[in-house]
Amino acid sequence: MNLTEPLRTPIRGFDPGARFAEIRTFLQDHLVGADALIERLLVGLLADGHVLLEGAPGLAKTRAVKLLARALDLSFARIQCTPDLMPADVTGTSIWRQDRGVFEFAAGPIFHSLLLVDEINRAPPKVQSSLLEAMAERQATIAGATHALPDPFMTVATQNPIEHEGTFPLPEAQLDRFMLHVELALPDAETERRILDLVEREEQGEPAAPPAALDAEEIAAARHAAKTVFLSAAVKDYIVRLVTAPRDAKIAPELAAKIEHPSSSRGTLALAAAAKARAFLDGRDYVSPQDVSELAVDVLSHRTILGWRALAEGETPRAIIRAYLDAVAPA
Secondary structure: OOOOOOOOOOOOOOOOOHHHHHHHHHHHHHOOOOOHHHHHHHHHHOOOOOOOEOOOOOOOHHHHHHHHHHHHOOEEEEOOOOOOHHHHHHEEEEEEEEOOEEEEEOOHHOOOEEEEEEEEEHHOOHHHHHHHHHHHOOOOEOOOEEEOOOOOOOEEEEEEOOOOOOOOOOHHHHHHHEEEEOOOOOOHHHHHHHHHHHHHHHHHHOOOOOOOOOHHHHHHHHHHHHHOEOOOOOHHHHHHHHHHHHHOOOOOOOHHOOOEEOOOHHHHHHHHHHHHHHOOOOOOOEHHHHHHHHHHHHHHHHEEEEEEEHHHHHOOOHHHHHHHHHOOOOO
């Protein structure tokens, strides 16, 4: 038993698994060919983690988060990042109230439970760093005063990998704050046709209403239920061997030589929590090795820094992690 976490009384008549299944179905009805994206967003919500979405414009990144916000009874805010954005535009600032002769804190968009940071790589480094404390410690310090963020608090950021002019790549310290880094590919012809049909239906008729929105108390209960999903010793060993394999040159020397900095222990904890959340979403009370392997690339790739030679040869962290999945098999 985790003595640092208060016991939660089950909510009468509330089935967290069924409610999350309803939300998943709602999102799938409005997002064609985005099952993996939907799953990662819900995993991040259940595992109390943040999600970074990377993909070309027009792949429904912003739409997905807005639809998720409709299914949650939580405050929602969106920040459109631009090079002239200031940290105070994110965190808020103290305003002088002349009529009362006092400074009054005006909270910024970061004080919302679900925060969408659109095109985060267009924000300057000072703005990006203003999110660090909030994402890691669920609090923000402004003008020497520390303010607690709402519970739950989840950041979903998007970035466009195509344009590089006027952008600021996220530093490794900030990337590590995201539990999942999801890369989105362009759809195939069949999916493209289904997207066209969906948009035409939405333009001609009323959009379907979302299911009953989940409030903060229900999300907390669902998170607690996800934490109780059984993680066997064998699966724990698999997670540890997978995360620590890049640190041991004997396991795959040709791969280890391409890595400058492998994932820290934060990767192990994130992979275990995400695997539990995925099992919960699938209606299971145990984690399978497939849960781990399906999420490993999204959890570990942005925590793996390659050497300059590997980058010059066109290697990517995602390809390296996939290779380790072949080299490290479940027991």
